[in-house]
Amino acid sequence: MKYYISPSLLAADFTRLGDEVKKIERGGAAMLHLDVMDGTFVPNISFGLPVIESLRPISSLIFDVHLMITEPHRYIERFAEAGADIITFHYESNSDVASTIELIKKAGKRVSLSISPDTPAEAIFPYLSELDMVLVMTVYPGFGGQKLIPATLQKVKALRDYITEHSLSVNIEVDGGISPANVADVARAGANVIVAGSSVFHADDPTAAISAMLQGASNT
Secondary structure, three states, X not given: OOOEEEEEXXXXXXXXHHHHHHHHHHOOOOEEEEEEEEOOOOOOEOOOHHHHHHHHHHOOOEEEEEEEXXXXXXXXXXXXXXXXXXXXXXXXXXXXXHHHHHHHHHOOOEEEEEEOOOOOHHHHHHHHHHOOEEEEEOOOOOOOXXXXXXXXXXXXXXXXXXXXXXXOOOEEEEEOOOOOOOHHHHHHHOOOEXXXXXXXXXXXXXXXXXXXXXXXXXXX
């Protein structure tokens, strides 16, 4: 299985975003995780279209855009135009899942569906054949710096088992409280796309941090 690190921009130094993105790109990251929060779906506000648009011309990273917003279907086309490569929306959001998947496909982007810690994995089994990726939140969405909830790894395993059993090609991404110390646990459960924030952006040597996480995942 191929593993990918997707550092979360929320942990970057916002006074020098361009340099921060180039730093993790040089360090071996495959993706850039962009958390868009509206203060309604989650109790926090982050950034939106202008930040993504401004970073797109300077980076060849896969832009992994995570919409933690209400009515995500209303904004799919705009985020696609801003430079998203993967668009993730939440099963729990008030957008019809099937039609939002179709909107993302129509925009020519990869489709990802996320579940929060209280949502069972089985809720999204019916949609897996239409997805490129699933994002399992390993913390409650909205704030960085939380500890990984161990029970969420059982959902990762259930999803990986279903994907394998049905011969699907779907990546499983995990987000929240992941570091070199526990990356092997999430990889062992079946995740292969790892979101990491402070453990990469705040590291003295981001290249070494990314390498350590990839090695930790690959050695499971």
